Amino acid sequence: MLFRLAWATLSRHRSRTLLAVLGVAVSAAMLLDMVMLSSGMRVSFKNLLLARGFQIRLAPKGTLPFDTDATIVRSSEITAALASIPDIATISPVLGGQIHVAARNGAVVSAIALGGDAAAQGDYEIIEGRAPTGANEIAASDDFLRAAVARVGDTLSAAAGYDPQLRSFAGSRPLIVVGRAKFIYTSAGQRAVALPLTTLQSMQGSAAADRVSFYMLRIRDDGRVDDVLHRIEREIPRVSGVSTQTAMAQVDERLSYFRQLALILGAVSLAVGFLLVTTLVTVSVNERLGEIVVLRAIGVARGRIVQQIVLEGTAIMFVGAIVGLVLGLGTARYLNSILSSFPGLPAAIDFFLFQPSDAWTALGMLVGAGILAGIYPSWRGASRPIAITLREEAVG
Amino acid sequence: MIAALLSAAVLLQQIDTLRPSTLPRSIAIDERLAADRRIKLGDLLVVSPTPGGPGDTVTVSAFVRRRADPSEVARAEYRVRLHLHQLQSLIGYGDRVDRFAIATPSAAATDSAMRGINAPAFGFRAYRSRDIAVETSRTFLVVSRFHRAIGVITIVASAIFLLCIMLLKVDERRRDVAALRLMGISARSIVRSVMVEAALVAVIGSGVGVFIGWSAARIINWHYRGVYRTPLAFASVTPNIIVLAVSLSLVLGLIAGFVAAQRLVRVPALELLTGRHEDRAAAA
Numbered sequence: 059m060l061f062r063l064a065w066a067t068l069s070r071h072r073s074r075t076l077l078a079v080l081g082v083a084v085s086a087a088m089l090l091d092m093v094m095l096s097s098g099m100r101v102s103f104k105n106l107l108l109a110r111g112f113q114i115r116l117a118p119k120g121t122l123p124f125d126t127d128a129t130i131v132r133s134s135e136i137t138a139a140l141a142s143i144p145d146i147a148t149i150s151p152v153l154g155g156q157i158h159v160a161a162r163n164g165a166v167v168s169a170i171a172l173g174g175d176a177a178a179q180g181d182y183e184i185i186e187g188r189a190p191t192g193a194n195e196i197a198a199s200d201d202f203l204r205a206a207v208a209r210v211g212d213t214l215s216a217a218a219g220y221d222p223q224l225r226s227f228a229g230s231r232p233l234i235v236v237g238r239a240k241f242i243y244t245s246a247g248q249r250a251v252a253l254p255l256t257t258l259q260s261m262q263g264s265a266a267a268d269r270v271s272f273y274m275l276r277i278r279d280d281g282r283v284d285d286v287l288h289r290i291e292r293e294i295p296r297v298s299g300v301s302t303q304t305a306m307a308q309v310d311e312r313l314s315y316f317r318q319l320a321l322i323l324g325a326v327s328l329a330v331g332f333l334l335v336t337t338l339v340t341v342s343v344n345e346r347l348g349e350i351v352v353l354r355a356i357g358v359a360r361g362r363i364v365q366q367i368v369l370e371g372t373a374i375m376f377v378g379a380i381v382g383l384v385l386g387l388g389t390a391r392y393l394n395s396i397l398s399s400f401p402g403l404p405a406a407i408d409f410f411l412f413q414p415s416d417a418w419t420a421l422g423m424l425v426g427a428g429i430l431a432g433i434y435p436s437w438r439g440a441s442r443p444i445a446i447t448l449r450e451e452a453v454g
Numbered sequence: 455m456i457a458a459l460l461s462a463a464v465l466l467q468q469i470d471t472l473r474p475s476t477l478p479r480s481i482a483i484d485e486r487l488a489a490d491r492r493i494k495l496g497d498l499l500v501v502s503p504t505p506g507g508p509g510d511t512v513t514v515s516a517f518v519r520r521r522a523d524p525s526e527v528a529r530a531e532y533r534v535r536l537h538l539h540q541l542q543s544l545i546g547y548g549d550r551v552d553r554f555a556i557a558t559p560s561a562a563a564t565d566s567a568m569r570g571i572n573a574p575a576f577g578f579r580a581y582r583s584r585d586i587a588v589e590t591s592r593t594f595l596v597v598s599r600f601h602r603a604i605g606v607i608t609i610v611a612s613a614i615f616l617l618c619i620m621l622l623k624v625d626e627r628r629r630d631v632a633a634l635r636l637m638g639i640s641a642r643s644i645v646r647s648v649m650v651e652a653a654l655v656a657v658i659g660s661g662v663g664v665f666i667g668w669s670a671a672r673i674i675n676w677h678y679r680g681v682y683r684t685p686l687a688f689a690s691v692t693p694n695i696i697v698l699a700v701s702l703s704l705v706l707g708l709i710a711g712f713v714a715a716q717r718l719v720r721v722p723a724l725e726l727l728t729g730r731h732e733d734r735a736a737a738a
Contacts, residue, residue, distance in 0.1 A: 071625075073621065073717070074618070074621055074622065074625070077614060077617055077618040077621060078618055080614050081611065081614040081615050081618055084607065084610055084611040084614060085611060087607070088607055088608075088611065119504075119505040120505075120531070121531075125531075131504060219577070220576060220577025220578075221577070225576045295505060295506060296504060296505045296506060311530070314681065315678070323604065327611075330611060330615060333615075334615055334618060337618075337619060337622060338618070338622065341622045341625075341626060344626075345626075389603075389607060392603065393600060393603055393604075396596060396599045396600050396603060397596060397600055399596050400593060400596050401592045401593055401596075
């Protein structure tokens with residue numbers, strides 16, 4: 059009965075109801091997008107960091123991995139010190155740099171180069187061929203292979219730098235492409251190659267001898283990460299350790315703008331939806347004062363009337379929210395495609411990451427707002443003095 | 455690389471209270487570093503390329519403030535400025551630099567200088583400052599596109615909200631409209647009066663909105679300038695934005711008023727007065 063009465067009232071003013079549902083739908087879409095934005099980056103970044111199971115990164119003191127060109131000197135000493143810590147399961151040293159390759163079409167193709175240990179690396183996944191283990195082997199990204207007009211099995215002439223005075227490449231050597239790889243931390247379209255650490259060190263010359271850019275460490279027991287981190291910082295003072303949690307906190311700090319924007323716009327969306335339904339229910343109650351007091355006069359309980367009016371507001375919010383959630387997924391894809399074009403952002407990062415909990419959160423907030431929006435006007439309408447209101451309605 | 459090392463690898467080790475035998479070179483440090491570590495002009499510091507390694511004693515001769523550069527806003531690290539030769543020798547960089555900045559007297563001279571440099575260049579290249587600025591501001595183009603997309607969604611939501619409110623407002627006055635119609639006032643006059651009312655509501659609402667926006671911009675600037683320790687303006691309400699917002703609101707208000715009024719004047723006056731049109735709609 060309650061539902062039939064609510065439906066009858068809503069369908070009496072179809073265009074008004076339709077507009078209210080549309081308004082709530084747009085608010086719900088925005089709310090869902092903002093809930094997704096507020097949590098999406100964190101979850102996406104955490105997934106990226108833990109993609110290969112490394113919980114700790116070690117960078118030169120005071121820096122973050124690849125945040126500067128600073129490198130860790132005498133890395134073999136550090137590798138030995140890390141190997142003596144029994145909690146560490148895998149040590150993956152990484153040296154960053156650039157290589158330049160003369161393509162078949164005559165162009166010089168440059169790419170970022172990651173020197174590491176193929177058996178312990180956490181930067182790429184091989185999708186064809188194998189990982190580079192020999193001294194003159196590389197694995198390359200599709201973007202690099204396309205630009206260099208090369209494929210697995212080809213031999214490339216690569217250099218690690220230029221010597222402008224001699225007008226020649228520095229650190230040249232032939233490299234055989236042994237694998238096609240997907241690089242986890244590179245941005246869309248970025249050319250990248252992986253090669254053994256010692257190969258890149260020797261290509262970069264004496265300046266890079268026994269140096270690495272950072273380490274990635276896999277810890278046997280997740281619960282021991284902080285202890286290992288403290289031990290490393292105590293025993294190896296020339297490096298800064300970053301756990302996944304610390305990295306998340308730093309990302310939070312750098313991207314706090316988006317979280318705060320999400321909070322503000324989410325709150326505004328909820329407020330707009332709430333205001334819209336409150337206005338609609340208030341006007342609806344004012345228009346039906348006569349009807350309401352007649353119901354009261356024939357013995358319908360005040361609570362029952364309040365329930366019916368609250369149900370109307372909740373129904374608008376619920377239907378609007380369902381439409382809005384679908385709309386929100388579409389707009390989130392569009393907004394994500396805009397933000398994904400940030401220069402240098404890893405392609406695997408999503409700003410708007412859908413999780414079922416986001417949809418439930420948005421739906422719950424909107425339905426809650428719908429209930430709250432209906433309570434005051436319905437209570438006010440149902441509490442009017444019956445005789446006086448009937449007389450006012452009759453006289454006009 | 456020098457820029458990166460300036461910012462990170464040259465680490466502050468300790469405040470040296472002993473006067474060195476030779477006159478130390480000067481250094482300019484980030485004012486945030488000075489504030490955080492209570493460093494004063496004239497203090498002696500030891501800078502070294504590696505933590506705990508050998509370094510040079512320098513005297514703090516100036517504090518530098520970060521430029522209001524959006525591309526640096528999220529970077530929290532400190533920066534110090536050293537003499538070129540001093541840094542080259544400190545980090546063993548040899549006779550190398552990362553880049554040169556070249557001033558030219560005119561646009562034509564810039565073109566000719568670029569041709570002159572790039573023709574024989576190997577391993578380096580000359581770029582116009584303008585092109586570099588375009589490249590480094592790509593991040594903000596993305597943010598700007600994102601803001602525009604959010605703005606479009608907000609406008610759609612506002613338009614629906616405004617239309618809904620106007621519809622309710624006009625609907626509420628159906629008896630007045632019916633009485634006016636019965637008195638012989640033309641439908642066109644009624645539509646016009648409703649549209650004028652809608653325009654007034656839109657303009658007053660825009661005025662309030664501009665005030666809220668202006669206040670919000672002040673709060674946002676105050677908050678983010680503190681968070682990022684920068685003089686940058688993060689939000690600004692410009693005359694163009696005000697004109698756009700008020701015009702948009704006015705147009706939306708007029709459209710909403712017109713649509714709402716048209717719905718009422720199409721219904722016969724007597725039905726409007728008795729509310730029979732609603733019953734018919736409900737029955738349908």
